[in-house]
Amino acid sequence: MPHRRPPQPNPPRQFDEFKAASLYCPRCQKAQPVDERLLLVLPDGELYEYVCQLCWTSLGKRRVEQERPPLIL
DSSP states (O other), rough: OOOOOOSSSSSSOSSSOOHHHHHHHTTEEEEEEEEEEEEEEETTTTEEEEEEEOOEEEEEEEEEOOOOOOOOO
16 A cells, blocks of 8 residues: 655645746737736736737736735825
């Protein structure tokens, strides 16, 4: 019978977030390097857009969620 390790209560996180370096562009018809532009600053995070570096076609969006303290005026 093979020896098994007991399961870990909280497995280690390998990746916290991904950032694309290149994406497929339908206009260029191949994978192209991308730029990341900030679109919106939201109450719970930020919204970014990926655009092709050659033709500036929008290729996707990425949302970064952040915990922010409540704003008291």
